[in-house]
Amino acid sequence: MEKLINLTLKIWRQKNAKSSGKMVEYHVKDVSTEMSFLEMLDVLNEDLSLKGDDPVEFDSDCREGICGTCGVVINGIAHGEQKATTVCQLHMRHFKDGETITIEPWRARAFPVIKDLVVDRKAFDRIMASGGYISIKTGSAAEANSILIPKEDSDLAMDMAACIGCGACVASCPNASASLFVGAKISQLSLLPQGKIEAKQRAENMVAQMDAEMFGACTNIQECEAVCPKEISISGIARMRREYFKAAVK
Amino acid sequence: MKLDSKIPDGPLTEKWDNHKEKIKLVNPKNKRKYTVLVVGTGLAGASAAASLAEMGYNVKSFCIQDSARRAHSIAAQGGINAAKNYPNDNDNIWRLFYDTIKGGDYRSREANVYRLAQVSNNIIDQATAQGVHFAREYGGNLANRSFGGAQVSRTFYARGQTGQQLLLGTYSSLMRQVKTGMVELFELREMLDLVVEDGKARGIIVRNLVTGEIERYAGHSVVLATGGYGTVFYLSTNAVNSNATAAWRTHKRGAGFANPCYTQIHPTCIPVSGDHQSKLTLMSESLRNDGRIWVSKKKGDKRAAKDIPEDERDYFLERKYPSFGNLVPRDVASRNAKEACDDGRGVGSTGLAVYLDFEEAIKTFGENVIRERYGNLFDMYEKITGENPYKVPMRIYPAVHYTMGGLWVDYNLMSTIPGLYVAGEANFSDHGANRLGASALMQGLADGYFVLPYTINDYLAGVDADELKTDTEQFKTVENEVVEKNKKLLSINGNKTIRTFHRELGHIMWENVGMARTEESLKKALVEIPKLREDFWQNVKVPGTGEELNKNLEMAGRVADLLELGELMARDALNRAESCGGHFRLESQTEEGEAKRDDENFSYAAVWEYKGEGKNPELHKEELVFENVKLTQRSYK
Ligand SMILES: Cc1cc2nc3c(=O)[nH]c(=O)nc-3n(C[C@H](O)[C@H](O)[C@H](O)COP(=O)(O)OP(=O)(O)OC[C@H]3O[C@@H](n4cnc5c(N)ncnc54)[C@H](O)[C@@H]3O)c2cc1C
Ligand code: FES
Numbered sequence: 001m002e003k004l005i006n007l008t009l010k011i012w013r014q015k016n017a018k019s020s021g022k023m024v025e026y027h028v029k030d031v032s033t034e035m036s037f038l039e040m041l042d043v044l045n046e047d048l049s050l051k052g053d054d055p056v057e058f059d060s061d062c063r064e065g066i067c068g069t070c071g072v073v074i075n076g077i078a079h080g081e082q083k084a085t086t087v088c089q090l091h092m093r094h095f096k097d098g099e100t101i102t103i104e105p106w107r108a109r110a111f112p113v114i115k116d117l118v119v120d121r122k123a124f125d126r127i128m129a130s131g132g133y134i135s136i137k138t139g140s141a142a143e144a145n146s147i148l149i150p151k152e153d154s155d156l157a158m159d160m161a162a163c164i165g166c167g168a169c170v171a172s173c174p175n176a177s178a179s180l181f182v183g184a185k186i187s188q189l190s191l192l193p194q195g196k197i198e199a200k201q202r203a204e205n206m207v208a209q210m211d212a213e214m215f216g217a218c219t220n221i222q223e224c225e226a227v228c229p230k231e232i233s234i235s236g237i238a239r240m241r242r243e244y245f246k247a248a249v250k
Numbered sequence: 251m252k253l254d255s256k257i258p259d260g261p262l263t264e265k266w267d268n269h270k271e272k273i274k275l276v277n278p279k280n281k282r283k284y285t286v287l288v289v290g291t292g293l294a295g296a297s298a299a300a301s302l303a304e305m306g307y308n309v310k311s312f313c314i315q316d317s318a319r320r321a322h323s324i325a326a327q328g329g330i331n332a333a334k335n336y337p338n339d340n341d342n343i344w345r346l347f348y349d350t351i352k353g354g355d356y357r358s359r360e361a362n363v364y365r366l367a368q369v370s371n372n373i374i375d376q377a378t379a380q381g382v383h384f385a386r387e388y389g390g391n392l393a394n395r396s397f398g399g400a401q402v403s404r405t406f407y408a409r410g411q412t413g414q415q416l417l418l419g420t421y422s423s424l425m426r427q428v429k430t431g432m433v434e435l436f437e438l439r440e441m442l443d444l445v446v447e448d449g450k451a452r453g454i455i456v457r458n459l460v461t462g463e464i465e466r467y468a469g470h471s472v473v474l475a476t477g478g479y480g481t482v483f484y485l486s487t488n489a490v491n492s493n494a495t496a497a498w499r500t501h502k503r504g505a506g507f508a509n510p511c512y513t514q515i516h517p518t519c520i521p522v523s524g525d526h527q528s529k530l531t532l533m534s535e536s537l538r539n540d541g542r543i544w545v546s547k548k549k550g551d552k553r554a555a556k557d558i559p560e561d562e563r564d565y566f567l568e569r570k571y572p573s574f575g576n577l578v579p580r581d582v583a584s585r586n587a588k589e590a591c592d593d594g595r596g597v598g599s600t601g602l603a604v605y606l607d608f609e610e611a612i613k614t615f616g617e618n619v620i621r622e623r624y625g626n627l628f629d630m631y632e633k634i635t636g637e638n639p640y641k642v643p644m645r646i647y648p649a650v651h652y653t654m655g656g657l658w659v660d661y662n663l664m665s666t667i668p669g670l671y672v673a674g675e676a677n678f679s680d681h682g683a684n685r686l687g688a689s690a691l692m693q694g695l696a697d698g699y700f701v702l703p704y705t706i707n708d709y710l711a712g713v714d715a716d717e718l719k720t721d722t723e724q725f726k727t728v729e730n731e732v733v734e735k736n737k738k739l740l741s742i743n744g745n746k747t748i749r750t751f752h753r754e755l756g757h758i759m760w761e762n763v764g765m766a767r768t769e770e771s772l773k774k775a776l777v778e779i780p781k782l783r784e785d786f787w788q789n790v791k792v793p794g795t796g797e798e799l800n801k802n803l804e805m806a807g808r809v810a811d812l813l814e815l816g817e818l819m820a821r822d823a824l825n826r827a828e829s830c831g832g833h834f835r836l837e838s839q840t841e842e843g844e845a846k847r848d849d850e851n852f853s854y855a856a857v858w859e860y861k862g863e864g865k866n867p868e869l870h871k872e873e874l875v876f877e878n879v880k881l882t883q884r885s886y887k
Contacts, residue, residue, distance in 0.1 A: 054794055062320075066411065139301070139372070139703070144377075144384075145334075
């Protein structure tokens with residue numbers, strides 16, 4: 001049932017990439033517990049803009065947990081405390097009246113802040129361009145059922161393909177490693193007969209690009225798996241290492 | 251404005267092949283000299299951009315999001331149709347064509363729809379080769395499920411994430427071309443106007459959403475794949491950044507806008523919970539395969555679902571439509587849900603919902619099977635509502651979901667502006683007055699992979715690969731207009747937020763141009779929308795500046811455009827004094843309460859020409875000719 005709660009928010013404000021930022025405190029009243037977290041921020045922004053203050057910039061699009069656009073760190077946890085939930089799917093019924101909530105952007109060298117809670121994640125796209133695909137031309141594909149894939153392999157690959165590219169894995173990792181993101185893609189494609197052909201090359205290229213983007217190394221801390229809104233397993237990282245090792249020994 | 255649909259001659263089944271034979275080719279060596287601007291990286295835009303680049307054209311690709319992979323197509327859940335006939339239930343191209351044209355209530359072009367059905371199978375092949383994860387059987391081959399409006403199982407799906415998987419497939423092809431250097435990608439860019447030179451599309455004006463800079467891009471052809479305009483209703487299942495700006499401003503530069511009143515209301519969405527609501531969440535139509543829709547037989551029944559005995563429940567779709575049951579097309583299902591609620595039999599605290607119940611399916615197949623089929627949808631439902639649908643029935647209500655109307659295009663997907671192509675949901679083409687489930691993904695990919703890459707050659711072969719300049723008078727003028735418009739928005743400094751106006755527009759649209767429309771409601775909308783627009787231009791408050799990331803400024807421009815488009819929708823709906831598909835005029839219904847068409851007077855696509863501010867748009871008609879199907883009253887009994 002709907003309840004109304006009051007909250008104190010401590011939000012990271014930063015004018016642009018060049019300026020330095022700081023935490024600023026806001027008070028929001030009569031927040032409906034039926035609201036989503038981002039709707040709560042919408043209401044705050046409406047108030048701020050009517051008062052003549054700058055609204056807090058944050059990213060979102062689908063607001064149903066699939067596009068990977070949204071993402072902030074809530075009380076120190078990427079996407080907040082609820083498991084397997086993006087911040088756009090997080091609802092205020094999980095917060096208590098009178099609570100103080102800190103809200104910060106993803107923090108990683110490879111994800112510079114653009115403004116307030118919005119960061120630049122283009123590094124992910126550059127990694128994908130380096131090899132996150134199967135090199136097939138349009139218009140020339142063979143009959144789909146000529147490629148048989150055991151259901152188990154297909155399901156496993158699909159688990160990896162569920163990645164939404166939000167970057168929570170990077171934000172939560174003390175090393176700011178992108179291994180879960182890259183491992184998921186490498187695993188997904190190497191589990192499929194269509195993708196096996198280029199598996200080695202792909203692993204080599206994607207890992208090289210990941211390093212070039214200044215993401216940190218994976219030291220098995222496993223925070224990434226814990227915060228991943230799609231519950232992608234770190235077994236993807238192990239598979240990435242195997243593929244990469246195969247590539248390295250040729 | 252002249253409308254030439256360019257439908258090729260010959261029998262329906264041979265038109266596309268004949269046409270392809272006649273399309274001019276561009277010499278491979280010359281292709282590099284041409285640049286095509288593709289706006290949008292959804293299924294339609296990304297597939298077009300990747301294909302054109304593979305063919306050898308220079309492509310510049312634009313999107314609003316920070317990554318091409320985040321286009322709204324990513325949110326599609328249920329599936330994509332194709333006439334593969336893998337389940338051996340006697341499906342074929344003709345049947346897919348027929349279902350689509352009938353589902354669209356005979357308001358689309360035969361030739362286009364047939365072509366769509368023809369290329370549907372190639373899409374599945376293409377996607378599979380890219381590594382898209384369609385569901386599989388234990389034997390390793392592809393699985394199918396059924397969807398509304400069809401009696402065969404022809405829908406391919408990837409759990410509840412079909413759009414995501416398909417988009418990641420097209421995105422991967424796109425990124426491969428980025429790597430080769432044939433595609434240059436411009437993310438976080440919003441197209442704010444079209445530049446037309448010598449009567450041809452020649453470029454676009456874009457705002458860099460990070461720096462606020464206004465940029466000019468020139469091309470030998472422009473492809474718009476910017477999606478639909480459902481956000482005119484404020485609350486819809488569309489992503490919050492979905493908008494009509496590119497299409498609308500292009501319309502104001504001379505592109506005809508066809509059938510703007512055709513909007514689709516999806517029957518199975520999570521009901522509104524309060525004023526704060528920023529969007530509505532769809533529960534895929536595929537749920538209707540196993541879920542049963544019902545309300546109490548009694549009005550104002552406040553009992554919990556489990557306390558209402560079987561014989562006091564009204565499974566109204568099964569009762570009224572015994573052969574299609576819960577799988578009737580969307581417009582029929584939506585209208586019936588609304589009727590039940592209007593009758594005082596709605597459920598939940600607001601009374602604006604009906605049950606979608608899985609109890610029987612769980613009993614028959616077991617919870618695991620249901621979890622396998624719809625697990626992520628059930629999880630999503632629980633996250634939003636706090637209720638567990640394995641235990642209590644879902645509550646659902648219709649919501650705006652898709653827009654069948656859009657920029658008019660000919661058979662080649664070219665708009666009324668030469669050189670300007672429109673693909674995907676942004677065009678008006680294939681779904682007539684109602685789109686069947688799992689057909690938008692099919693259409694977007696058909697346009698982008700299999701139609702446009704052929705037809706655009708015909709145009710490019712006829713234009714010079716001349717040097718592209720952006721310092722022309724035309725570019726300057728259009729850029730100036732864009733700059734002035736933004737300045738004006740920022741300078742009003744009024745006392746109402748942008749969201750206030752957007753919400754109010756949505757309210758007017760939903761009440762008057764929504765699921766059931768009357769002459770009276772439409773005339774009311776035609777008074778209220780212009781009033782609201784005036785209020786907007788006097789009292790809106792747009793915070794911040796134009797020289798920085800400013801999502802409020804972006805939104806203000808979009809809402810300004812929706813405030814104009816909404817009026818055209820009402821005008822179009824008023825003109826169309828018949829019911830067809832998703833356009834339901836209360837004055838025009840059969841005795842059974844179904845949409846009653848008036849083929850004699852309305853068997854045409856209504857194409858509107860912009861005539862300038864304060865002037866009424868001019869209506870042009872493209873008559874629809876049916877040579878292969880007989881027009882019948884749709885019946886799903
Ligand atoms: C929740 C949901 C579920 C759905 N499920 C299904 C389903 O199961 N099956 C099915 O067939 N269909 C489904 N649909 C419909 C289908 O997803 C869409 O119709 C289709 O994906 C539209 O694709 P598109 O490529 O035309 O446009 P979109 O995917 O909407 O892409 C639009 C692109 O244009 C860009 N853009 C827009 N304006 C501008 C601008 N001014 N400047 C620059 N770029 C711009 C955007 O950034 C984006 O990249 C669903 C729709 C929704 C909302
Ligand atoms: S806004 Fe799309 S995942 Fe959150």
